[in-house]
Structure formats: C-alpha cells, structure tokens
Amino acid sequence: MQKWEYATVPLLVHATKQILDxxxxxxxxxxxxxxxxxxxxxxxxxxxxxx
Incomplete structure (x- = not known):
C-alpha cells in the first residue's frame, strides 16, 4: 500500500509559480x-x- 507524506506551504500571490516549482x-x-x-x-x- 502506498504511504504519503504531506506538507502545508504558505504561498505569496506574486511568487506562487516559483514556490510551487x-x-x-x-x-x-x-x-x-x-x-x-x-x-x-x-x-x-x-x-x-x-x-
């Protein structure tokens, strides 16, 4: 069975793509x-x- 780990990350509107990348x-x-x-x-x- 696949096990996962999770994270919550604050995103700034002006840098969303860079942070997610x-x-x-x-x-x-x-x-x-x-x-x-x-x-x-x-x-x-x-x-x-x-x-």
Missing part, C-alpha cells in the same frame, strides 16, 4: 490551494510518496 522539483504534488490568513497569501497542500 521549487516544491515540485523535490517531488511534491499539489493537492489543493486555499485562502490564507490575509488577501495577499494562499496556503498550498502538497503530498509525495513516503520513503
């Missing part, structure tokens, strides 16, 4: 993006295979 290079897959604590920020939920 960096995490993607490390094998993380974007699951969802939700509003953050203020209008300038989003929060990304990511996952990758564990192990």
């Amino acid at each position: 960096n995490w993607g290079e490390d094998g993380w897959e974007l699951v969802s993006v939700v509003p953050g604590p203020n209008p300038e920020q989003l929060v990304a939920y990511l996952k990758r295979p564990k192990g």
Whole structure:
C-alpha cells in the first residue's frame, strides 16, 4: 500500500509559480490551494510518496 507524506506551504500571490516549482522539483504534488490568513497569501497542500 502506498504511504504519503504531506506538507502545508504558505504561498505569496506574486511568487506562487516559483514556490510551487521549487516544491515540485523535490517531488511534491499539489493537492489543493486555499485562502490564507490575509488577501495577499494562499496556503498550498502538497503530498509525495513516503520513503
């Protein structure tokens, strides 16, 4: 059975692509993006295979 690890990452609106590209290079897959604590920020939920 596949096991996963998860991360939550704050995203700045002006640097969203760069931040996600960096995490993607490390094998993380974007699951969802939700509003953050203020209008300038989003929060990304990511996952990758564990192990």
